[in-house]
Amino acid sequence: MRKNEENPSNAIPKAHAAPGTLRDFIETAYAVDLAAWLEEIPCEEAQEQLLALPLPRRTETFGYLQPDTQVALARRLDRRDLAEIVTQMNADDRADLFNHLTPKEQQWLLRGLAQEEREDIRRLSAYAEGTAGAIMTSDYATLAADMTAHEAIELLRREAPEKETIYRSYILDRERHLIGSIRLHQLILAAADTRIEEIMDHAPVSVALDSDQEHVARMIERYDLLALPVIDEDGRLVGIVTHDDAADAMQAETTEDFHKIATVLPFSQSVREASMGVLYRKRIFWLALLVFGNLFSGAGIAFFEDTILAYVSLVFFLPLLIDSSGNAGSQSATLMVRALATGDVALKDWRDLILRELLIALALGATMALLVFPVGLLRGDSEIALVVGLTMLLVVIVGSLAGMSLPFLLSRLRLDPATASAPLVTTISDAVGVLVYFWIATTVLSP
Amino acid sequence: MRKNEENPSNAIPKAHAAPGTLRDFIETAYAVDLAAWLEEIPCEEAQEQLLALPLPRRTETFGYLQPDTQVALARRLDRRDLAEIVTQMNADDRADLFNHLTPKEQQWLLRGLAQEEREDIRRLSAYAEGTAGAIMTSDYATLAADMTAHEAIELLRREAPEKETIYRSYILDRERHLIGSIRLHQLILAAADTRIEEIMDHAPVSVALDSDQEHVARMIERYDLLALPVIDEDGRLVGIVTHDDAADAMQAETTEDFHKIATVLPFSQSVREASMGVLYRKRIFWLALLVFGNLFSGAGIAFFEDTILAYVSLVFFLPLLIDSSGNAGSQSATLMVRALATGDVALKDWRDLILRELLIALALGATMALLVFPVGLLRGDSEIALVVGLTMLLVVIVGSLAGMSLPFLLSRLRLDPATASAPLVTTISDAVGVLVYFWIATTVLSP
Numbered sequence: 076m077r078k079n080e081e082n083p084s085n086a087i088p089k090a091h092a093a094p095g096t097l098r099d100f101i102e103t104a105y106a107v108d109l110a111a112w113l114e115e116i117p118c119e120e121a122q123e124q125l126l127a128l129p130l131p132r133r134t135e136t137f138g139y140l141q142p143d144t145q146v147a148l149a150r151r152l153d154r155r156d157l158a159e160i161v162t163q164m165n166a167d168d169r170a171d172l173f174n175h176l177t178p179k180e181q182q183w184l185l186r187g188l189a190q191e192e193r194e195d196i197r198r199l200s201a202y203a204e205g206t207a208g209a210i211m212t213s214d215y216a217t218l219a220a221d222m223t224a225h226e227a228i229e230l231l232r233r234e235a236p237e238k239e240t241i242y243r244s245y246i247l248d249r250e251r252h253l254i255g256s257i258r259l260h261q262l263i264l265a266a267a268d269t270r271i272e273e274i275m276d277h278a279p280v281s282v283a284l285d286s287d288q289e290h291v292a293r294m295i296e297r298y299d300l301l302a303l304p305v306i307d308e309d310g311r312l313v314g315i316v317t318h319d320d321a322a323d324a325m326q327a328e329t330t331e332d333f334h335k336i337a338t339v340l341p342f343s344q345s346v347r348e349a350s351m352g353v354l355y356r357k358r359i360f361w362l363a364l365l366v367f368g369n370l371f372s373g374a375g376i377a378f379f380e381d382t383i384l385a386y387v388s389l390v391f392f393l394p395l396l397i398d399s400s401g402n403a404g405s406q407s408a409t410l411m412v413r414a415l416a417t418g419d420v421a422l423k424d425w426r427d428l429i430l431r432e433l434l435i436a437l438a439l440g441a442t443m444a445l446l447v448f449p450v451g452l453l454r455g456d457s458e459i460a461l462v463v464g465l466t467m468l469l470v471v472i473v474g475s476l477a478g479m480s481l482p483f484l485l486s487r488l489r490l491d492p493a494t495a496s497a498p499l500v501t502t503i504s505d506a507v508g509v510l511v512y513f514w515i516a517t518t519v520l521s522p
Numbered sequence: 523m524r525k526n527e528e529n530p531s532n533a534i535p536k537a538h539a540a541p542g543t544l545r546d547f548i549e550t551a552y553a554v555d556l557a558a559w560l561e562e563i564p565c566e567e568a569q570e571q572l573l574a575l576p577l578p579r580r581t582e583t584f585g586y587l588q589p590d591t592q593v594a595l596a597r598r599l600d601r602r603d604l605a606e607i608v609t610q611m612n613a614d615d616r617a618d619l620f621n622h623l624t625p626k627e628q629q630w631l632l633r634g635l636a637q638e639e640r641e642d643i644r645r646l647s648a649y650a651e652g653t654a655g656a657i658m659t660s661d662y663a664t665l666a667a668d669m670t671a672h673e674a675i676e677l678l679r680r681e682a683p684e685k686e687t688i689y690r691s692y693i694l695d696r697e698r699h700l701i702g703s704i705r706l707h708q709l710i711l712a713a714a715d716t717r718i719e720e721i722m723d724h725a726p727v728s729v730a731l732d733s734d735q736e737h738v739a740r741m742i743e744r745y746d747l748l749a750l751p752v753i754d755e756d757g758r759l760v761g762i763v764t765h766d767d768a769a770d771a772m773q774a775e776t777t778e779d780f781h782k783i784a785t786v787l788p789f790s791q792s793v794r795e796a797s798m799g800v801l802y803r804k805r806i807f808w809l810a811l812l813v814f815g816n817l818f819s820g821a822g823i824a825f826f827e828d829t830i831l832a833y834v835s836l837v838f839f840l841p842l843l844i845d846s847s848g849n850a851g852s853q854s855a856t857l858m859v860r861a862l863a864t865g866d867v868a869l870k871d872w873r874d875l876i877l878r879e880l881l882i883a884l885a886l887g888a889t890m891a892l893l894v895f896p897v898g899l900l901r902g903d904s905e906i907a908l909v910v911g912l913t914m915l916l917v918v919i920v921g922s923l924a925g926m927s928l929p930f931l932l933s934r935l936r937l938d939p940a941t942a943s944a945p946l947v948t949t950i951s952d953a954v955g956v957l958v959y960f961w962i963a964t965t966v967l968s969p
Contacts, residue, residue: 105727107744232710241707242689259706260688263679280552296773297554299766301748319746322769326743329776330860336783337856337944338849346861347871351878355885358853362886362918365849366893369842376841377901380834387831391823394844394952395816402785402812402945406805409784413777414793424794431798438802439809446813454824471809497784497944498849505841 088112106132110139118144122151134163143348146175149184158187165239167212167320170199199314207286207305210324211314214239215302218271220246220255225267231259243302245312246275253281253304253312281306284313289328292321293418332416335493336409338365361498368502372397372509379513382520388455389516392447392463397508399443400470401501404478407432408500411482412493425483432479433472440471462519466512473511474504535559553579557586565591569598581610590795593622596631605634612686614659614767617646646761654733654752657771658761661686662749665718667693667702672714678706690749692759693722700728700751700759728753731760736775739768740865779863782940783856785812808945815949819844819956826960829967835902836963839894839910844955846890847917848948851925854879855947858929862939872930879926880919887918909966913959920958921951 088100101109101124113121113136125133125148137145137160149157149172161169161184173181173196185193195213202208216238218227231241244262246255256279257271265274281304282291295303295318302315327343334341338361342353376383383390411428414420420428444464451460478500482492535547548556548571560568560583572580572595584592584607596604596619608616608631620628620643632640642660649655663685665674678688691709693702703726704718712721728751729738742750742765749762774790781788785808789800823830830837858875861867867875891911898907925947929939 103725105745107746228710235707235711241710259710260682263675263688263706264682278550296766296769298552299554318765318769319743322743322765326864330864333783333856333860337853339853339857345866346857347867347875351882351885354878354882358850358882359886359889362846362849362853362890363893366842366846366890369845370897372841372845373838373901376838377835380837383837384831384834387827388824390827390830390837390840391820393837393840394819394823394956395813397841398816398819398945398949398952399809399813401948402809403805405944406784406786406809409780410786410793413780417773417777419792420794428794431801435798435801435805438798439806442806443809443813446810450817454820497852498845501848501948502845505845509841 101128106135107139109136114141114144118147118151122148126152126156130159130163134160138164138168142171142175145172149176150180154183154187157184162188162192165212166195166199166214166314167210167239170196170209173200202284205288206284207282207288207291207316208284208314210288210291210320211305211316212239212320213314215304215312215315216241216244217312218244218246218257220248220270220272220275222271223267224262224265224269224271224274227257227262227271228259231262239315239317240302243300243315245279245304245315246271247312251311253279253306253310255279256304279304282316283308288321288324289416291316292325292328295321329416332412332493335491336412336496338362338496338498361496365498365502368499369505371506372502375506375509375513379517382513382517386455386459386516386520388459389462389513391454392451392466393509393512395447396463396466396470396512397501397505399467400474400504400508401497402474403436403439403471404474404500404504405497407475407478408481409497411479415482415486415492422483422486425480429476429479432475436472436475437468439475440468443471444468458520462512462516465519466508466515469511469515470504470508473507474500477503477507548575553582554586556583561588561591565594565598569595573599573603577606577610581607585611585615589618589622592619596623597627601630601634604631609635609639612659613642613646613661613761614657614686617643617656620647649731652735653731654729654735654738654763655731655761657735657738657767658752658763659686659767660761662751662759662762663688663691664759665691665693665704667695667717667719667722669718670714671709671712671716671718671721674704674709674718675706678709686762686764687749690747690762692726692751692762693718694759698758700726700753700757702726703751726751729763730755735768735771736863738763739772739775742768776863779859779940782938783859783943785809785943785945808943812945812949815946816952818953819949822953822956822960826956826964829960829964833902833906833963833967835906836909836960838901839898839913840956840959842894843910843913843917843959844948844952846914847921847951847955848944849921850883850886850918851921851947851951852944854922854925855928856944858926859940862929862933869930869933872927876923876926879922883919883922884915886922887915890918891915905967909959909963912966913955913962916958916962917951917955920954921947924950924954 088097113124125137128136176184185196199213214237216231216234218230227244231244235241242259244257245253246257248254255272255275255277257275261274280294280298280300282294284305284307291303295316300318302317304312305314305316307313331341340357340360342349342357344353411420444467447467448460448464451463481500485494486492535544560571572584575583623631632643646660661684663678663681665677674691678691682688689706691704692700693704695701702719702722702724704722708721727741727745727747729741731752731754738750742763747765749764751759752761752763754760778788787804787807789796789804791800858867891914894914895907895911898910928947932941933939
């Protein structure tokens, strides 16, 4: 999905631009900027402008529109115009549009397409969201192993308009098994009569259809690929994921991580465009859940109400202590969530990391205990100061260890570690912190 | 910087692999996997293995090593071997290595290099970190406007080994001003005698030397570029940023955002590799600062100690209320931070968004007030329940509005909005929440 961003290069014409300026813009702008402009004008006019474009430009621009806009236009266009665009579209964008239509609309559209496109759409749109299959395209270039470099370049020249990229080609055997891959760079550099199988990569990097899109993006990034082939269980080539689609998928995944860490149920719309209903629904879930979590802290407090009555100055330190515990814990949790997501840290590292976390938490807790101790003396007396300092040390350690472990635990349980958010960690360490605090207080302070 | 990741495709040989397996691996593995293996073995052996490789493979593999490893090896190699590698390295990787050496080591290295490399390093390493200049390379391909497509392809064929990419070439005038750009795809498709200036892009997208690397990455992503030219104030081409280097820069920026949101002072090392000292220093800053922030909540509580003594059951709800306020606020803050970072939302959207936030917060607060009201009845009486419910409604609204506004405010003050973290928002809403809670309690409850 391409985001609706402020146009960084050419200024998109304002509503009252002179006809001449507008015409220039429509003719010379990059397709992505043209699409951004179409998003801004009323749907009826956008349809008009779109149909006025020459077909190649029309299809390219359409491909850059936001999914909602594509669907809105698709519903307005007559089937022949839509079929024309859809037939020329990139196979992966086409499958995405298809998945945004209602089943009735999907059937209607399919009836207007040729057999080849119908089958291609059915195949691509069938894959689970978030997998290689869902972001791949079927517009890849294939070559035969016994071709010469010259023949290959000629073939690519002819096929280029139909293919997503000709910078990478794939060599298949008779049963369509992937047996090699080659870069245009290599073809250009080779002598014209060199056979492909002499210079191709015989063991190309590839991914399975059901691979997680994060894994796909990491492979592309690790091997600096322009495109990554996707194969089925038998090793047959079924599609390619280009680096830009992988980058888009990664951006969406990262935004999802941010949502989870914020205890917002992830949603794929733009925050700016989302309706109030959507934002309410996505936020209330965790807020309500955490209310119940916090009742445990309350219960802990209720248990120690006598201590509170006897030493009311203890309440002064309550937010301070439980917040510090939560802050330390959410620092650990967020660091680990990100490290797990980028592959910096693996599940097996847990034991070494928890030991290190214990020592760091000891240092952090001791530092903060020393900071609050004088405050305890000022507000209360040396006994209160001792209680507060000791509690600070303990709750920072407990919070940090809990915060660090939670992403690993969730990952082990095959849940998304990003759910280990600051508020969740805070709620847990609140409950523990309250118990530790008032228990120490009750024990240390003379009744 | 390429991260030290678990090898996703070829298994890196274990320490006691059979010599035959090892030899195979060294000869056939991708350079990035070879580099990962060199990271695992002792430095002395890594040096030996590296020097045993043919020069092209040696330079490619060296380029994939982590900065620390490159520096360690650079210090062991004699200058002639190092100069050989450094001369062949990608210009941007070379500049990065240079920036990791001490000034003395830099001078020592420069003396072993030819004039051309010396100047290139000096130029590239001089740019401020985080800008286009710092991540660009000078290994770009240039063509003359009056060349034919055939001549261009021949030129690229000859120059390919030296260039970062031949898939994009840049057309300069006599004074090296950027006047056009062309894709290899276009050159292949064109008739052999077509003049470049007839088919090139006459107004190529470009960025300035001091552009933020986030802006660079967004341009590359928006226009689906393989490389983006960087120009100086006079419009002269000075380098290109390739899509993979931009992607690495974005990943580093996103990790930095995660660190800030976690109230950890950002650091660019791997979390797994970082020393305890580094992690302590990066975390203690905000933890200590927030301790002082929390003293305000404490002061608020101290002010209302009489109310607490009279109605000790109020303390039961304290964590619940201030946590809910903080949670709602940090939801808003995190959503806005991410939306500002991806360009989903712009500063000018603030007014519309704050109005919408008010309504959503009203709905969220009302829902949560209804949830806690029965608990208030159970724990206390109808007066307590009213106080708690009303407070919940107000603190959720206040927290949400504060959380949403903070990133905008920071951005306006030219600070990084990502500093508007959950713990910061929580600390602020704690202080406000305490005051609101006990003020309402003191007002509503009969003395």
